[in-house]
């Protein structure tokens with residue numbers, strides 16, 4: 594039997610996005626011809642491959658997707674995973690989510706609690722059973738030095754917080770995140786400024802999510818840096834988002850300022866050593882084989898650096914040094930030409946590869962209207978795999 598017979602052609606269309614001349618990012622596609630309320634097992638498999646291949650896809654026209662079917666699809670992407678959101682149930686998330694849960698309101702949709710309502714502003718009298726909610730969204734408060742209110746009101750904003758959707762404790766990061774636009778703001782483009790002295794900025798419609806590729810970042814490294822990245826690993830803090838809940842970001846939203854605001858590990862309370870996450874610095878895409886430099890700088894507590902498998906790793910455990918090391922690398926891709934903000938319409942669902950991208954929200958003035966998004970992902974059944982195994986004893 595030929596491979597084609599085993600994996601039939603998808604019934605949907607995949608259209609890689611057409612970039613402008615000034616755009617150099619190397620990912621992104623639009624998917625049409627799917628009804629996610631009724632999707633065959635073969636198409637689920639093909640959709641998975643499409644996400645791993647194109648990194649960010651916009652599946653058009655899912656206005657009628659029910660939250661129950663949304664969650665069901667997420668579980669079908671990774672049927673061996675525990676049937677819970679990657680950040681755990683809402684109770685755990687509110688208690689231990691630290692920075693993630695205190696910066697904004699997150700609600701479970703009644704009857705499909707693993708689908709989370711995120712957004713901003715008034716959500717209507719009855720949003721899928723949630724009554725009269727006024728949601729506090731992610732904002733530029735995360736910045737140590739946020740834009741002033743007048744500038745923000747006029748549409749000058751920032752990248753909020755570059756990250757991967759990853760608990761980094763107890764559960765492995767979701768392979769994919771899915772984000773359906775139920776209601777979007779409308780208004781003139783916002784201007785996203787770096788405000789770091791570089792003069793860089795870019796424009797986008799309000800209410801979108803920004804992405805850059807960490808495999809494209811890996812390709813920017815020198816040969817020596819690739820050797821180092823391939824053999825090194827990172828240890829994340831227990832309850833990592835509690836650890837840094839009082840920390841603030843530089844103006845680009847990439848990484849954290851080191852102002853001595855991290856909790857001590859003792860302040861985090863009891864934790865289980867076996868739940869501490871140690872991941873390689875480089876994660877391999879299971880479909881394309883691409884390598885991504887995928888280190889979540891916000892939560893990294895120790896780096897173990899070495900350039901070959903038989904070398905003793907050098908431990909970096911001062912947060913200032915960890916952040917400086919990572920910023921030197923990750924800031925290379927933080928340029929307008931490498932960033933994509935998919936332009937979506939209400940009913941579209943964005944799905945992305947959490948193992949090869951960073952993403953961030955971009956706040957906008959509420960005068961452009963509320964934003965309602967349904968987000969769901971699932972802690973992976975199998976965590977990231979690096980180019981070489983990391984030693985068991987650190």
Ligand SMILES: [Fe+2]
Nearest residue numbers: 756757758952
């Ligand atoms: Fe996220």
